[in-house]
Amino acid sequence: QMARLTAVKTLAGFDFAFQPSLDKSRVIALAELQFIDRAEAVHLIGPPGTGKTHLSLALGVEAVKAGRSVYFASLADVIATLARAEREGTLREKIRYFCRFALLIVDEIGYLPVTPGGGNLFFQLVNARYERGAMILTSNRGFAEWGEIFGDPVVATALLDRLLHHAVVFQIEGSSYRLREHADLLPEH
Ligand code: ADP
Ligand code: MG
Secondary structure (H helix, E strand, O other): OHHHHHOOOOOOOOOHHHOOOOOHHHHHHHOOOHHHHOOOEEEEEOOOOOOHHHHHHHHHHHHHHOOOOEEEEEHHHHHHHHHHHHHOOOHHHHHHHHHOOOEEEEEEEOOOOOOOOHHHHHHHHHHHHOOOOEEEEEEOOOHHHHHHHOOOHHHHHHHHHHHOOOEEEEEOOOOOOOOHHHHHHOOOO
């Protein structure tokens, strides 16, 4: 999955001038990959089209180039995979499998409501990786909304407890790159 996308999204191909709220040097520093050695959680938060998926893939590309193993999936896909494993009685094996990757990228937290029990499954994975493996998480919504996203404030609090302990947070406040040629059609902000 990574290999198919590596050719397209790179740090060199990211126009930082378009997204001035994003500290370019902090992003470039991530490409040195110490966050992987430190098993940190990197959060990319911002509205649709601000480059969260692009940057997470580009950092994944850098990690692969450095010989690290990377897994990229949406939150919905990660939870569906865990739920299937649970039904088949192989949840522990599946969590162990996810823990083998040096970097786990979980894209699109907050776009889709999490299925019942999904937050609990994701917590088990996050807890297993906590202080052992790095993650990049992207979301269009702030941490205060995680209770709503995961449908369970207790699970959301437990998740954030792990995911904010050794964490780097990037808040992107710009407009959508997808819509850059249609700015005249958008409400002012
Ligand atoms: P998000 O995940 O935040 O919704 P994406 O990363 O998918 O946004 O970006 C949407 C599209 O715009 C992608 O094709 C991406 O490569 C491109 N893009 C976004 N921001 C930039 C940027 N600053 N420079 C170059 N391309 C960008
Ligand atoms: Mg995206």
